[in-house]
Amino acid sequence: MLYKYLLKWLFGAIAFLLILALLRFQPWQHLNSSLWGETSQTRIESLDVGFLPVTCHLTCPVTDYASRTSIDFRFDSQRYTDFPTMVESIRSGRLEATFMIVPLAMKLREQGVPVRIVYLGHRDGSTVMVRPDLNINNLQDLRGKRFAIPSKYSNQYLVIRRLMSEQGVNPEEINFVELPPPDMPGALSARAIDAYFVGEPFAARAELSGTGKILYHAKDIWPNFISCALVVHENLINRRPEVVADLVRGIAESGEWAENNREEAARIAAPYFRQDEAVVRHVLTRPPDRVSFQMLTPTDEELQRIHDIALESGILDKPVSMQALVDRSFIPEVIRPRTFNN
Amino acid sequence: MSDKLIHVQNVSHSFGNTTVLENVNLTISRGEFIAIVGPSGCGKTTLLNLISGYENPSSGSISRNGKLRMVYQQDGLLPWLTVIENVGLGIRHLRDAEEKNRQLKDAIELIGLEGFEQHYPHQLSGGMRQRVELARALTGESDILLMDEPFSALDYLTRIKMRNELVRLLKERPRTVILVTHDIEEAAQLADRIIPLTTRPATILTEKRIELEKPRSLTDPIVTEAVHDLLISLSPGSLPATEKTGIKAEEN
Amino acid sequence: MHQTGINRFQRRVLPLAVLLFVIISWYIISLFVPSNSVFPSPVDVFFGFLEEAGSGRLANDLIASLFRVTAGFFLAVFLGIPLGLWMGVQPFARAALLPTINFFRNLSPLAWIPFAILWFGIGDAPAVFLIFMAAFFPIVLATIAAVGNIPAVYFRVGSDYGMNRWEILKNITFPAIAPQVITSLRVTAGLSWLVVVAAEMIAGNDGLGFAIWDARNGLRMDLLVSGMIVIGLIGVILDRVLVQLTEIPSIRWGYER
Numbered sequence: 001m002l003y004k005y006l007l008k009w010l011f012g013a014i015a016f017l018l019i020l021a022l023l024r025f026q027p028w029q030h031l032n033s034s035l036w037g038e039t040s041q042t043r044i045e046s047l048d049v050g051f052l053p054v055t056c057h058l059t060c061p062v063t064d065y066a067s068r069t070s071i072d073f074r075f076d077s078q079r080y081t082d083f084p085t086m087v088e089s090i091r092s093g094r095l096e097a098t099f100m101i102v103p104l105a106m107k108l109r110e111q112g113v114p115v116r117i118v119y120l121g122h123r124d125g126s127t128v129m130v131r132p133d134l135n136i137n138n139l140q141d142l143r144g145k146r147f148a149i150p151s152k153y154s155n156q157y158l159v160i161r162r163l164m165s166e167q168g169v170n171p172e173e174i175n176f177v178e179l180p181p182p183d184m185p186g187a188l189s190a191r192a193i194d195a196y197f198v199g200e201p202f203a204a205r206a207e208l209s210g211t212g213k214i215l216y217h218a219k220d221i222w223p224n225f226i227s228c229a230l231v232v233h234e235n236l237i238n239r240r241p242e243v244v245a246d247l248v249r250g251i252a253e254s255g256e257w258a259e260n261n262r263e264e265a266a267r268i269a270a271p272y273f274r275q276d277e278a279v280v281r282h283v284l285t286r287p288p289d290r291v292s293f294q295m296l297t298p299t300d301e302e303l304q305r306i307h308d309i310a311l312e313s314g315i316l317d318k319p320v321s322m323q324a325l326v327d328r329s330f331i332p333e334v335i336r337p338r339t340f341n342n
Numbered sequence: 343m344s345d346k347l348i349h350v351q352n353v354s355h356s357f358g359n360t361t362v363l364e365n366v367n368l369t370i371s372r373g374e375f376i377a378i379v380g381p382s383g384c385g386k387t388t389l390l391n392l393i394s395g396y397e398n399p400s401s402g403s404i405s406r407n408g409k410l411r412m413v414y415q416q417d418g419l420l421p422w423l424t425v426i427e428n429v430g431l432g433i434r435h436l437r438d439a440e441e442k443n444r445q446l447k448d449a450i451e452l453i454g455l456e457g458f459e460q461h462y463p464h465q466l467s468g469g470m471r472q473r474v475e476l477a478r479a480l481t482g483e484s485d486i487l488l489m490d491e492p493f494s495a496l497d498y499l500t501r502i503k504m505r506n507e508l509v510r511l512l513k514e515r516p517r518t519v520i521l522v523t524h525d526i527e528e529a530a531q532l533a534d535r536i537i538p539l540t541t542r543p544a545t546i547l548t549e550k551r552i553e554l555e556k557p558r559s560l561t562d563p564i565v566t567e568a569v570h571d572l573l574i575s576l577s578p579g580s581l582p583a584t585e586k587t588g589i590k591a592e593e594n
Numbered sequence: 595m596h597q598t599g600i601n602r603f604q605r606r607v608l609p610l611a612v613l614l615f616v617i618i619s620w621y622i623i624s625l626f627v628p629s630n631s632v633f634p635s636p637v638d639v640f641f642g643f644l645e646e647a648g649s650g651r652l653a654n655d656l657i658a659s660l661f662r663v664t665a666g667f668f669l670a671v672f673l674g675i676p677l678g679l680w681m682g683v684q685p686f687a688r689a690a691l692l693p694t695i696n697f698f699r700n701l702s703p704l705a706w707i708p709f710a711i712l713w714f715g716i717g718d719a720p721a722v723f724l725i726f727m728a729a730f731f732p733i734v735l736a737t738i739a740a741v742g743n744i745p746a747v748y749f750r751v752g753s754d755y756g757m758n759r760w761e762i763l764k765n766i767t768f769p770a771i772a773p774q775v776i777t778s779l780r781v782t783a784g785l786s787w788l789v790v791v792a793a794e795m796i797a798g799n800d801g802l803g804f805a806i807w808d809a810r811n812g813l814r815m816d817l818l819v820s821g822m823i824v825i826g827l828i829g830v831i832l833d834r835v836l837v838q839l840t841e842i843p844s845i846r847w848g849y850e851r
Contacts, residue, residue, distance in 0.1 A: 005845075017661075078716070182812075
């Protein structure tokens with residue numbers, strides 16, 4: 001009796017799992033393509049490229065979108081929700097190309113993970129927001145206030161450190177707290193913090209809802225500020241240099257195109273981000289130079305400057321050589337805007 | 343084969359340093375109804391376990407002729423089996439399905455639980471459960487019934503009813519019975535031979551025979567006299583007593 | 595009337611009334627919060643739900659989460675119950691393994707996330723692994739405890755009626771532990787559902803947990819709340835399904851005492 005019932009349940013459960021597996025992996029799609037005469041030889045190769053759903057990484061989904069129509073190679077943008085998971089994926093060798101903040105790439109290199117910066121993702125694109133009810137016009141007004149940053153390893157922290165020394169504010173005079181970027185607009189409107197510095201669109205959200213006021217754009221503090229770079233594992237460079245070159249060209253052309261087709265770029269990228277298209281559009285267009293997708297070749301001096309601040313603020317324990325870190329050999333000489341054949 | 347079904351010879355048993363049974367000798371013949379009585383913890387159940395072969399004696403020997411069945415105090419029914427499945431345990435190796443069904447039907451009729459075949463033990467009253475236990479023990483081939491306090495979990499009136507039920511069942515299905523009980527009344531009403539065990543280490547001092555047709559009335563003078571005698575031999579000075587059984591003996 | 599408790603009509607209506615009350619209060623509160631990006635109203639959430647359902651993301655996330663939780667949970671059940679049975683009947687195995695199992699049981703499955711990513715990458719495999727880690731040890735321990743709780747008299751009955759070791763395992767031990775094991779399955783299934791959501795938040799690129807995490811990162815509180823509601827509803831349905839196991843006639847006894 002008991003076993004009869006349990007067997008029934010067992011079969012029911014196995015059927016349930018099988019149906020779920022079928023729905024999940026949809027094997028008929030592969031079947032379909034093989035029925036249509038496509039063999040494994042013509043199967044499209046692909047490379048996963050990691051990114052976070054921030055406006056700074058816009059060129060990654062755009063490149064994904066552009067390569068969908070490619071007949072021989074696809075770049076699949078893999079959305080991550082945080083940098084630690086991304087780092088673990090790189091360490092395990094499952095992710096070989098990704099967008100990443102520059103100090104983190106240096107930290108990885110310092111720890112012996114052979115990654116190289118081959119290109120930049122964007123320039124500028126971060127914003128300092130303050131409470132509109134406080135009369136704050138510079139960093140001196142922020143003395144004794146609570147200032148949120150994404151993390152001590154973030155480039156925003158490095159930038160604000162540099163600006164503080166320019167304005168003569170000591171590091172201990174501002175009360176820094178680490179906060180996940182999505183919580184920053186809410187914390188500001190609840191007055192739990194007085195200011196924050198973060199990549200878009202987490203600043204634009206507060207701006208649009210009127211609960212935050214822009215104090216500085218990154219470009220005002222540090223023109224052509226480098227935040228994120230395209231980081232590639234040396235394994236991929238050694239194994240498939242042509243794929244890396246393709247990727248860099250794709251990012252460059254996507255950036256060139258997005259620079260001048262901002263509304264269209266917002267429309268393409270919004271579904272990749274699960275964000276309001278209106279917010280993405282706002283970030284890209286008001287003002288247009290809030291974030292820039294041009295001049296993406298990093299110079300040694302620029303990176304060295306970030307490196308030195310990172311070393312000084314204790315993010316890096318020992319110096320990292322720029323020769324080992326940067327590889328500019330994949331950057332195309334001429335960059336044409338990407339054309340879309342859809 | 344002789345008519346001596348059970349032969350207990352010079353058996354002593356101890357758990358660690360505690361001697362529970364000392365030099366017990368007992369012979370039981372076919373068709374006899376033996377009751378082993380004594381205060382709780384005196385070693386009655388140990389003696390039953392030794393007879394059933396569940397435990398081996400520290401010294402001495404026990405020989406058994408014939409097949410044994412055990413009736414437990416309570417919850418000896420397997421709760422995940424229905425009444426009919428529980429009763430069928432004793433004949434589960436029977437190949438002939440027709441014969442099996444016939445025997446099961448007989449057993450259910452015997453205990454008057456028609457209509458309850460598909461019930462589970464937890465859906466029955468305590469008395470009904472004990473009847474199912476009896477039916478299970480009596481179904482299939484067996485010679486000896488070992489009963490360990492079979493009615494002690496029941497209320498008083500049900501217990502008295504179950505004694506008559508047991509007598510009736512044994513008339514239908516004669517078995518040699520060894521009943522372990524602390525209920526002297528029960529022993530006096532049911533047994534042909536009553537063996538009182540002394541306190542630990544238990545040994546057999548006397549035995550009392552009751553030669554009276556069954557079913558016996560609880561108030562039959564022979565029964566009440568036997569209760570009286572047993573009380574005195576088990577617990578001298580307990581009469582007149584405030585104990586339940588003592589009062590009843592006095593009332594009669 | 596008062597003593598007899600509640601009738602069927604009340605049983606149906608009362609929960610709905612509470613639900614309605616919660617939704618109306620929620621709506622009223624949301625009227626006083628200026629920005630729906632901080633506190634979405636039920637209407638926002640409803641349209642968010644339609645957006646998710648319409649785009650096909652909801653179906654995809656739902657299937658992903660259910661697949662992971664089912665696969666991980668099955669793995670835990672089919673390895674955990676036999677191991678628990680074995681440890682339950684073999685004092686040697688129990689003595690050797692119990693401390694280790696207890697140790698792992700006390701680790702939050704979420705602590706394994708970095709290793710799950712390192713070993714299995716991102717996607718189905720790490721989530722299945724984490725669910726397995728969440729469900730396996732409690733199931734093993736519950737099975738061991740259940741075996742320990744079997745009254746000795748059942749085994750005696752088994753040997754009285756001439757069962758061999760295999761028959762005792764099949765006809766006594768297993769049926770005797772079934773009610774307790776099923777109770778633990780209900781608990782661990784709920785636990786697995788909690789863990790899948792948490793695991794997808796970190797080591798996923800789809801699934802309901804990822805969906806609400808992603809909605810948070812995308813500052814879409816309406817999608818976040820609609821995801822929360824779907825997760826809660828599925829959890830309730832999973833338990834309703836598993837509760838049917840306790841209705842099996844030869845298991846019912848375990849819940850009637």
